[in-house]
Amino acid sequence: MKIEKQLELLTARHVDLFSEDELKKKLEIAATEGRGLRIKYGADPSAPDIHLGHVVGLNKLREFQDAGHTVVFIIGDFTGMIGDPSGKSATRPALSKEQVRVNAESYKKQVFKVLDPEKTEIRFNSEWLGEMKFEDVIRLSSHVTVAQLLARDDFSKRYADNRPISLVEFLYPLVQAYDSVMVEADVELGGTDQLFNLLLGRELQKIYGQHPQCVMTLPLIEGLDGVQKMSKSLNNYVGIDETAKEMFGKLMSVSDELMWKYFHYVLCRTPDEIETMRAGVASGELHPRAVKEDLARSVVDRFVGEGEGAKAAEEFARIFAQKKLPQEMLELALSAEKIGLIDLVVKAGFASSNGEARRLIQQGGVRIDDEQNKDIKAEITPAEGMILRVGKRKFARIGF
RNA sequence: AGUGGGGUACCGAAGCGGUCAAACGGGGCAGACUGUAACUCUGCUGGCUCAGCCUUCGAAGGUUCGAAUCCUUCCCCCACUACCA
Numbered sequence A: 001m002k003i004e005k006q007l008e009l010l011t012a013r014h015v016d017l018f019s020e021d022e023l024k025k026k027l028e029i030a031a032t033e034g035r036g037l038r039i040k041y042g043a044d045p046s047a048p049d050i051h052l053g054h055v056v057g058l059n060k061l062r063e064f065q066d067a068g069h070t071v072v073f074i075i076g077d078f079t080g081m082i083g084d085p086s087g088k089s090a091t092r093p094a095l096s097k098e099q100v101r102v103n104a105e106s107y108k109k110q111v112f113k114v115l116d117p118e119k120t121e122i123r124f125n126s127e128w129l130g131e132m133k134f135e136d137v138i139r140l141s142s143h144v145t146v147a148q149l150l151a152r153d154d155f156s157k158r159y160a161d162n163r164p165i166s167l168v169e170f171l172y173p174l175v176q177a178y179d180s181v182m183v184e185a186d187v188e189l190g191g192t193d194q195l196f197n198l199l200l201g202r203e204l205q206k207i208y209g210q211h212p213q214c215v216m217t218l219p220l221i222e223g224l225d226g227v228q229k230m231s232k233s234l235n236n237y238v239g240i241d242e243t244a245k246e247m248f249g250k251l252m253s254v255s256d257e258l259m260w261k262y263f264h265y266v267l268c269r270t271p272d273e274i275e276t277m278r279a280g281v282a283s284g285e286l287h288p289r290a291v292k293e294d295l296a297r298s299v300v301d302r303f304v305g306e307g308e309g310a311k312a313a314e315e316f317a318r319i320f321a322q323k324k325l326p327q328e329m330l331e332l333a334l335s336a337e338k339i340g341l342i343d344l345v346v347k348a349g350f351a352s353s354n355g356e357a358r359r360l361i362q363q364g365g366v367r368i369d370d371e372q373n374k375d376i377k378a379e380i381t382p383a384e385g386m387i388l389r390v391g392k393r394k395f396a397r398i399g400f
Numbered sequence B: 001a002g003u004g005g006g007g008u009a010c011c012g013a014a015g016c017g018g019u020c021a022a023a024c025g026g027g028g029c030a031g032a033c034u035g036u037a038a039c040u041c042u043g044c045u046g047g048c049u050c051a052g053c054c055u056u057c058g059a060a061g062g063u064u065c066g067a068a069u070c071c072u073u074c075c076c077c078c079a080c081u082a083c084c085a
Helices: A003-010 A020-033 A052-066 A097-111 A134-141 A146-150 A153-160 A167-183 A192-207 A244-252 A256-265 A271-283 A288-303 A308-321 A341-347 A354-362
Strands: A038-043 A070-075 A120-124 A187-191 A214-218 A330-333 A366-368 A387-390 A394-399
Touching: A003 A020, A003 A052, A020 A214, A038 A052, A038 A167, A052 A070, A052 A187, A052 A214, A052 A256, A070 A097, A070 A167, A097 A120, A134 A167, A146 A153, A146 A167, A167 A192, A187 A192, A192 A214, A244 A288, A244 A308, A256 A271, A256 A288, A271 A288, A288 A308, A341 A354, A341 A366, A341 A387, A354 A366
Parallel strands: A038 A070, A038 A187, A070 A120, A187 A214, A330 A394
Antiparallel strands: A366 A387, A387 A394
8 A cells, every 4th residue: 555545544533643754754664674563552451341432443453454554452451450540549459360361352352343363463561561570660760750740631630639649650651651662662542541651652662762653642432421431430332242232222322413423433434424414414305313323223233243233223113213022022930920010120130129119110110011000019910921111121021 | 657638328519416318419210202222301319028117427336315417446538747768
């Protein structure tokens, strides 16, 4: 692929890039030497749930791979002990070797839905960090000043507000930067929140006599609520390992405005394509619902499997537009004896306590065979094929 | 080590002797509405054998007819000062 063309492709959708000239130079050198660049990407080991927010970065990595470069995917099993210094909890318990291995397998399975395994090098940073002696840590620390670290927004704010910053958190960017040295990264990719850490990698590489890596950041996309960044802890994410049904439903609940972002960053639709759709919606030619369905369907097709999107769309229409029953639902085995409605709801796992079940019933959220039942004292005589529904989304078919 | 501030339900945060299962906000759940699991509106949001009872406000004791609220001891967090290096 021609350099110009590559550059155009590779720089799409980025936020920061240090710098385009450097990247160009690196591409040229790599081309003349007949090798690919090493693209570093770090991942947190404790949350092996890849979601659409990660996909933004993974898409970019894939583009690098398609242009002939190698992705070095680092699982931060060692840094995981420190905890991400994003202001929340400081240290976490170290993961056991076994746990790391399990997580890594789960990572691979998910990540390779986007990345090309042939061009991916998976590394654990405990490989080199676990070997370090305290002496080495001191030497490493000597390269960076407190003032440099305080330049990081998050740190300086917390310092100014008298909020604690653990020393170990200071070490985090340093360690991440050291990873770049160890894998000899040519380019490092990350979310915009990683900018500081990525740039520190450049500094450290220089100190260690390497060519500094290019740094590219990609946006953090908002989660389902449309406000906060997509993240597991906020539970506003769409995981790429979820069922078609869940994925589809979640995407359909995204606001009309946010869906364009998902088209762009998750599905890599070009600004032109998106502009066309937007215009269609604006003129009334296209129904926003149809556009969103296209989004949901495409995402499901991509991560669950070709054709799954259409199925999920059908199912969704059945349940929410036509108010019919889903094709598959939980089977609840009971005996033929009478059972209290409250017990039934709890037994199906739709309420975690009798109190909650009682509330659901009183609020009209419980239906038997599509008939609302608000009587908390009701006794039900189970019948084969009887349908229990709680809320909009929970269904169970009773059997024996 | 000293001084000061603080530990309340999923989270943030009020309450500072009874009317406290504990205001308010966020989150979650349900209902109505909807193209939508969006928005908005309404309600609910400790447990139970549910018009009653039981367990909760860092922990343990105590004062009191009665404690989240007062006292004692202890544990933990934070800031500042000192000390050590």
